[in-house]
Amino acid sequence: MHFVPYLHEQFLSAWPASVVVLLVALIGAGIMLAWVALVALVAVWAERKVSAHMQARLGPIYVGGFHGWLQTVADGLKLFLKEDIIPAMADKWLYIQAPVLVFGGAFLAYAAIPFGPKLVVSDLNIGVFYILAMSAIVAVGIIMAGWASHNKWSLYGGMRTAAQFLSYEIPSALHLMPVIMYAGTLNLGEIVRSQETGLFGWAGIFGWYLFRNPFLFLSFICYYISSLAETNRTPFDLPETESELVAGYHTEYTGIRFAFFFMAEYANMFVAAALSTLLFCGGWNGVLSRNIQYLPDPVVFLLKCSAFIFLTMWLRWTLPRFRIDQLMALCWKFLIPLGLLNIVGSALWMYIFEQV
């Protein structure tokens, strides 16, 4: 929060520093909460339209006039008004806490995502690590929901989440390592800044870590696959398979509690897209050099994020679901060895070609 000292000196010099820090943190959290809600609204509508058009239908078309853009708002209102049912056999305390943990964990990650060179709530030195860590809270919340519902489908969903999360945490961290080795920092803003110029000082798209060396390209593909698994998206949505587990860990949830799970899923999707953008695809650096970039930085960043979110949706409506043993085999037999290979390969490449 580098604007805190400035704000303190210019406007609020009568107040103690700690109060100003708290105030800025609270305002930032409020803005991010509104942003998460907006992302969920737009992404749910987009998913319904994308899925509809991929299946040669129209999707929501009436509510709000233009292509049913108000449909999610109407659905949200409906969920607010629905009866909140807590099953008689459920563990009431844990049942109520679970959606809070799931949404809270997804929301906390937003504190460290930079939307532009200075547009970040908290400019953390360890931003990448922080965002990876927050998904741990989401996993515990999902297990909690699965157990507290007292329903065999929910329990199976929860256990699958535990297995899937424990396994895929490793490759997603391993495949980020080459980028961190190149950048020499865990600060997301610094990582983006280090992508302004690449090999031979070429700017623009050649600076993106994706195109720096073949190992990084492989890392990007593997990271994207494991981020799909970590956000429980198809083809890895084993925790909530409709055909086997009804709705997995949130089978018993209704009304606004269900809405929180739903919002958390789309919030996580945006975080995964933002990480792919910031770490591999140059963040807010455009395709051309920064000197001739006319779009504002946040717009470039959000365009790239939207492209990744669209890709995620596209995959969901294209690929069939993995079986649980195939999921585990993919993680332990392919992604993790490839991750180790990429780290060694990138280190050698840096040593031989870039004389680091």
Add this chain to the structure above:
Amino acid sequence: MDEWLSSLVFWTLAAVIVGSALITAFARTLVYAGFALLFTFLGVMGLYLYLAADFLGIAQLVIYVGGILVLLLFGVMFTQGGGLMKQPGRGAIQIPSAVMAVGMAFVVLLHVVLYTPWPVMAVERAAEPTTRTIGTLLLTKYLLPFEVASVLLLMALVGAVVLARREAKEQK
């Protein structure tokens, strides 16, 4: 104002840690104990962050919540009867042995607290990243302990696989 606020933060974190640890120790069902442990870990993470050890705090969350706690809950769900298992009753042997174990751990901890030279850092330097220092120390001064620990973990991993494989064969 600042001092008042920092002591408020410390005591809140301490209350969260001690309170949830008590729930973990005395909960009747295993699952409650596991979920209460989440808040203990989060509180300890808060303490690390409060002491400006940002990397250590987040590592605490990744390893203890993301790894150990998830594995623990996984194990509890797989045990017979799930988390509804009752704790064993308190007999004549349990109490003296528990007092002995806890007493010995307490003495060791007290010794560490009293006789360790705790390095104090100026507040102005607290905002500096700690990752560089930790990384340099791990690859220079503490390289041998680091490698020994990794070999130990690898041995545990291989041992676990060997044990699990033998059980699977016997079942056939």
